[in-house]
Amino acid sequence: NAGVTQTPKFQVLKTGQSMTLQCAQDMNHEYMSWYRQDPGMGLRLIHYSVGAGITDQGEVPNGYNVSRSTTEDFPLRLLSAAPSQTSVYFCASSRAGSTDTQYFGPGTRLTVL
Amino acid sequence: DQQVKQNSPSLSVQEGRISILNCDYTNSMFDYFLWYKKYPAEGPTFLISISSIKDKNEDGRFTVFLNKSAKHLSLHIVPSQPGDSAVYFCAASAYTGANSKLTFGKGITLSVRP
Numbered sequence: 001n002a003g004v005t006q007t008p009k010f011q012v013l014k015t016g017q018s019m020t021l022q023c024a025q026d027m028n029h030e031y032m033s034w035y036r037q038d039p040g041m042g043l044r045l046i047h048y049s050v051g052a053g054i055t056d057q058g059e060v061p062n063g064y065n066v067s068r069s070t071t072e073d074f075p076l077r078l079l080s081a082a083p084s085q086t087s088v089y090f091c092a093s094s095r096a097g098s099t100d101t102q103y104f105g106p107g108t109r110l111t112v113l
Numbered sequence: 114d115q116q117v118k119q120n121s122p123s124l125s126v127q128e129g130r131i132s133i134l135n136c137d138y139t140n141s142m143f144d145y146f147l148w149y150k151k152y153p154a155e156g157p158t159f160l161i162s163i164s165s166i167k168d169k170n171e172d173g174r175f176t177v178f179l180n181k182s183a184k185h186l187s188l189h190i191v192p193s194q195p196g197d198s199a200v201y202f203c204a205a206s207a208y209t210g211a212n213s214k215l216t217f218g219k220g221i222t223l224s225v226r227p
Contacts, residue, residue, distance in 0.1 A: 004156070031211065042117070042202055042217030043157070050211040058214060090156050099145045099209040104156030 006105035013081040021076040023091030032074040036087040119218035132190040136203030143205040
């Protein structure tokens with residue numbers, strides 16, 4: 001099992017550019033989520049999904065879109081990148097909900113200039 | 114308003130001694146608590162959890178204590194090992210299940226000296 005994979009590992013964008021952060025898991029988990037971690041702060045939930053076709057907002061959803069067309073994949077889209085979105089992004093999955101053991105990917109470090 | 118607080122940003126302990134990491138919360142609706150450990154350049158990994166119906170949960174060298182009246186929990190690591198050096202995040206949720214959402218603290222950096 002590869003677990004949770006994220007691509008790319010590093011990305012530099014200019015303000016206004018768009019991009020998609022990829023996340024995939026091979027554990028057949030229903031629950032997937034995206035967090036961002038900023039210096040000196042804990043992880044903050046951006047969006048989550050309880051199953052294919054179902055997504056919902058977390059604590060900091062503005063500027064991000066998600067979709068869940070398959071159980072395995074949960075991409076995060078930045079429609080028009082802003083410097084405030086400079087952060088490390090983590091994708092996670094679990095069998096059922098965030099209070100179940102979540103398995104995190106290695107993260108994507110994004111810089112927006 | 115920070116609902117999960119880890120007020121000490123760092124902790125340094127000697128190998129073999131006890132590490133005590135503290136966490137306070139303000140939301141009385143929280144009823145499930147978790148600890149995650151994070152090494153540099155890696156994603157967090159789950160460590161241990163506790164439900165509000167318990168006041169203690171143990172897993173090997175790791176024990177979490179919950180004091181609901183004080184809205185305080187602590188993670189004890191005994192004995193501490195150099196490999197325990199990492200950032201530890203406390204997290205809480207108001208409910209369990211599919212739509213649960215975690216609120217994380219800022220983390221504590223633990224350094225275990227050989």
